[in-house]
Each structure stands twice: as C-alpha cells, then as structure tokens.
Amino acid sequence: MCTNVQYKCCHRFIMNPQHLYFDPIRREQVVGYRQEKTMNMNDMQSCIDACNKCYQTCLQTAMNHCLDTGGRHVEPAHFRLMMNCAQICQTSVDLQLSGSAFCAKYCALCAEICEACADSCAELDQMGDCEKVCRDCANSCRAMANQ
Amino acid sequence: MCTNVQYKCCHRFIMNPQHLYFDPIRREQVVGYRQEKTMNMNDMQSCIDACNKCYQTCLQTAMNHCLDTGGRHVEPAHFRLMMNCAQICQTSVDLQLSGSAFCAKYCALCAEICEACADSCAELDQMGDCEKVCRDCANSCRAMANQ
Amino acid sequence: MCTNVQYKCCHRFIMNPQHLYFDPIRREQVVGYRQEKTMNMNDMQSCIDACNKCYQTCLQTAMNHCLDTGGRHVEPAHFRLMMNCAQICQTSVDLQLSGSAFCAKYCALCAEICEACADSCAELDQMGDCEKVCRDCANSCRAMANQ
Amino acid sequence: MCTNVQYKCCHRFIMNPQHLYFDPIRREQVVGYRQEKTMNMNDMQSCIDACNKCYQTCLQTAMNHCLDTGGRHVEPAHFRLMMNCAQICQTSVDLQLSGSAFCAKYCALCAEICEACADSCAELDQMGDCEKVCRDCANSCRAMANQ
Numbered sequence: 001m002c003t004n005v006q007y008k009c010c011h012r013f014i015m016n017p018q019h020l021y022f023d024p025i026r027r028e029q030v031v032g033y034r035q036e037k038t039m040n041m042n043d044m045q046s047c048i049d050a051c052n053k054c055y056q057t058c059l060q061t062a063m064n065h066c067l068d069t070g071g072r073h074v075e076p077a078h079f080r081l082m083m084n085c086a087q088i089c090q091t092s093v094d095l096q097l098s099g100s101a102f103c104a105k106y107c108a109l110c111a112e113i114c115e116a117c118a119d120s121c122a123e124l125d126q127m128g129d130c131e132k133v134c135r136d137c138a139n140s141c142r143a144m145a146n147q
Numbered sequence: 148m149c150t151n152v153q154y155k156c157c158h159r160f161i162m163n164p165q166h167l168y169f170d171p172i173r174r175e176q177v178v179g180y181r182q183e184k185t186m187n188m189n190d191m192q193s194c195i196d197a198c199n200k201c202y203q204t205c206l207q208t209a210m211n212h213c214l215d216t217g218g219r220h221v222e223p224a225h226f227r228l229m230m231n232c233a234q235i236c237q238t239s240v241d242l243q244l245s246g247s248a249f250c251a252k253y254c255a256l257c258a259e260i261c262e263a264c265a266d267s268c269a270e271l272d273q274m275g276d277c278e279k280v281c282r283d284c285a286n287s288c289r290a291m292a293n294q
Numbered sequence: 295m296c297t298n299v300q301y302k303c304c305h306r307f308i309m310n311p312q313h314l315y316f317d318p319i320r321r322e323q324v325v326g327y328r329q330e331k332t333m334n335m336n337d338m339q340s341c342i343d344a345c346n347k348c349y350q351t352c353l354q355t356a357m358n359h360c361l362d363t364g365g366r367h368v369e370p371a372h373f374r375l376m377m378n379c380a381q382i383c384q385t386s387v388d389l390q391l392s393g394s395a396f397c398a399k400y401c402a403l404c405a406e407i408c409e410a411c412a413d414s415c416a417e418l419d420q421m422g423d424c425e426k427v428c429r430d431c432a433n434s435c436r437a438m439a440n441q
Numbered sequence: 442m443c444t445n446v447q448y449k450c451c452h453r454f455i456m457n458p459q460h461l462y463f464d465p466i467r468r469e470q471v472v473g474y475r476q477e478k479t480m481n482m483n484d485m486q487s488c489i490d491a492c493n494k495c496y497q498t499c500l501q502t503a504m505n506h507c508l509d510t511g512g513r514h515v516e517p518a519h520f521r522l523m524m525n526c527a528q529i530c531q532t533s534v535d536l537q538l539s540g541s542a543f544c545a546k547y548c549a550l551c552a553e554i555c556e557a558c559a560d561s562c563a564e565l566d567q568m569g570d571c572e573k574v575c576r577d578c579a580n581s582c583r584a585m586a587n588q
Binding site for chain 2 (some may be wrong): 395396407410
C-alpha cells in the first residue's frame, strides 16, 4: 500500500477550504487543499455505509441468531470474529466520519477482518446474509485503502 | 417511567421463540414470549436508525464543522455535549441491536441528552441540521422508553 | 435522584476556572465555578477505575471463560448482560473522562445494570471474580449518582 | 511484519487448552495449542495497560485541557489525532481482552497512530504527559506486533 494513501484520505472532510489547517504530511499550516488529492466523497460515503451495515449486522446476528442457536454458532473463534468485526467496523466508521488521516490504512486492516469473518460465516447455517454484508464491506474497504 | 418497560423491550429480538431463554424479570427459564408485550419491530428499527443517524451526525459535525469553524463551536460545554451525545447514541444502537433488557431505560436517558444537545446546537450558526437530527432522535427515544 | 446531581458532576473537570464556560443548568455563560458544588476528584477517579475494571473484566470473561465453557455461560440473557454491562461501563468511563454534565444520571443507570450482571454471574460457576467486580462498580456508581 | 504474528497472538487467551477450537490460520479444529507460539501473558497485560492508559489520557486531555485552553490545542489536525488515538487504543484493548486473532496486526497500526499523536503533542505546551503516554503505548504496541 502506498504510504501516501493517508494523504488523500485526510482531505476528504475539509468542509471549509478557505480555512487554515495543519497538513499532517507537510507538517505546516496550509490554506485549502489540493483538489487532485481529494478522494471522491461518494466513495467515502459508500465505505461509511458499508462499515456501518457490517458493524450492525455482525453485532445483531451474534447477539441474537448465534446466541439463540448455540452449538457451532457460539464456538469461540467464530463468535469472537463476529464481535471483533463489529467493533473494528464501528471504529472504521468513527475514523471516516472524523476525517482521520489514518482511515486508508485502517480500512486495509478492516478489509482483512471482514473477509475472515465472511469465511467463518460461510461454514455455518443461515449466516448467508451476514457473509454477504462482510464481503461487501471488505470490497468497499479495499477500494478506500487503494484510493 | 413504568418499571416494566424493560420487560417489553427485551423480547423484541427473540428470533427463535421456540427456544428456552432466561427471563430477566421472572428470573426463570421460559419458552417463547408473550405476544402482547413484544414491542413493534418497526418502532425498534426506527429508534435504531434515529440513534445511528444522531451518533453519525454529531460526531461528523463536531469533528469537522465545529473544529474547522472554531470560536463558540469549540466552546467546551457545547463540544463535550456533541461528543457525549454521539457516544451515548452509539451505545444505544448497540444495546438495541443486542436485544438488551435495559434499552427502554437507556433510551429515556438518551432522549434527555439528545434534547440538551439540540438546545446547544440551536444557539450556534449552521447547526440546524444537527439540531433537527437530535430532536428527532429524542422523540424516537422517548417513544421507545414509553413502550 | 435530585435533578441537581448533574450540576455538581459537570464541574469536576473544569481545569481552568478563569475561563468562561456554558453552565448547562443556568443556561448562560459563567466564569469559574462554585467551589461547594465540585465533587471530590478522588471519588471521581475511584468511579472511573471501578467502571474501567468492570468493562474489562466483563468483556474478557465473556469472550474467554464463557465462550470456552459454553452451556449456561453462553445462555443468551446471561451473555447479553455481560456484553451490555461491559459496553455501558466503558461509555461511563468516557463520559466521566470527558467531564460530561450527565455522568451522575448515567452512573445511576450503570449501577442498575452492574447489579443485574452481578446477580446473573452469581448463578454460574467460577464467575465469583466477575460478580465481585460488578458489585464494586455498582456501589461506586451509586456513590457518584448521589453526589 | 511476519504474517504469522497473529497466530501467536490468538492463542494467548485460550484458557481451557483441552477444548477444541478453530484455528484461524490452519482453518481447522485443533486441540489445545502449541506452547512455543503462545505469547507471554505479562507482555499482553502490559500492552493492554499501555493502550488503556493512552485511551484514557488522550480522551481526558482532549476533552478538558485542549478544549479549555483553545487556540492551537483545538486545531483540527491535532484534536482529531487525539480523539482518533483514544478510539483506536480503546478498540485495541477490546481486541486484546477478547483474544482476537488480529491483535498483532492491529497493534502495529495502533503504534503508528500513537507515534503521530505523540509528535503532535510535542509541538504544544503542557502536553508532555500525554506525549509520554503515547510514546510508551507505541513502544508496547510495537513489541506486541513483533511477537
């Protein structure tokens, strides 16, 4: 992953380009932002939405379907992955909403965890919806990481 | 607030009513649930959506518009309320998604904080959208608390 | 609960009393703070520590001992309570650390949930440590709520 | 970073080695764990404590000292970094407490963000304590990532 990805990412939420802000790469106050490095706001919103859906789906499924079904659905490695995936996606939403300079790197890691969670869901019954949401989120996070 | 509200609330996510589960009020294993006490799933989903929108809007507005604008927008009491409102609404989403027995009581407190945040937003420029989202969430949480 | 409790609570983190800040009760800008209403910083730190320990213990116990043991330890109502207690205590830490005006009210609710979680732990094997941590946190939160 | 780090990490919380569990690397059910790959529990606890202290210090400092001081302390890039660092460290605590297979990779990213936050603190007055806590956490996270 290009070490510059965070540069593009951190500019996306600069809502008042006429304001001075601190550039974390150049380490100085700058005015406005370089347009060519701004990421597409639609892509950002898509990734926020995908992470939010994954956080909600994993948490709700784990705490209801998995606990109520029992058996392999509460096997430690699977259940942990569901809860960890929910937590990591929720933090990903937070970072993106707050305009963090680290959201691209974070999304790269988030994609790995979502993919692992999707694989774990694929081995169990009635987890097809959760698997699909995790795969979609992994794809969206990879796109964000590569911007 | 009726002390029974949590009883209704905790049943909403019982997806497999044929399963035994522990009733936190009667403190015994029961089968299924009493239909008349189940809350409307549409109301629950509305409240989850309202809390999720309030969490995202308060966080994004505080970390972008408020920080970029400065002045009264970063005055401690206002900024704290924005961040606390975001956090409390996010935890409210978690509790509702996980089928907590305490979501009605939690939503009653959440409504108070959203109302206070809306009042604080009303005193500042360009915070009308955030104010509206907070008022809507307060209304939705009050409805949940009174179910 | 006295409606004034939040007033005392919100003053505890005012580190620069010479600054103007917004008083959430009087709803106006004020200078400094009234000394007699400030809560004891040691009590605050005790409650932060108790909530932090409860958050960590419930989460670690649920995700390791309970999942590894299975059976009644992953029964939905018990497991949900463990995870909800962890989440609510963690948010309580956040509110207290950020100097929220709502931490007294929040702690009152947190105490109820910790007590319920302690009761649930008391019915299971090898949950004595978690039960004690929850009871200690409930006591600390009640003290904070009544300040 | 060795791709095997997560393997060592995910074994640390296996409290009942006689139980079957799913190995996320070998992708099969295994019994117990290979002792030589288990990480030192003292190192794990150190990293949990360092992340927890960093989460609390960044959050408390941002929401009190920085907001009360104003000026450069609420400059968007600095304030965002403080809040993002707090959030990422808190999620790191969660992953470690829950025995996640991804905690080594997560800690590698956490170390980067803590280091950036320490650098940002170093440019401001009266942020020496926060800077030190961030550097200590970065060191602890790097040790965890390299286990």
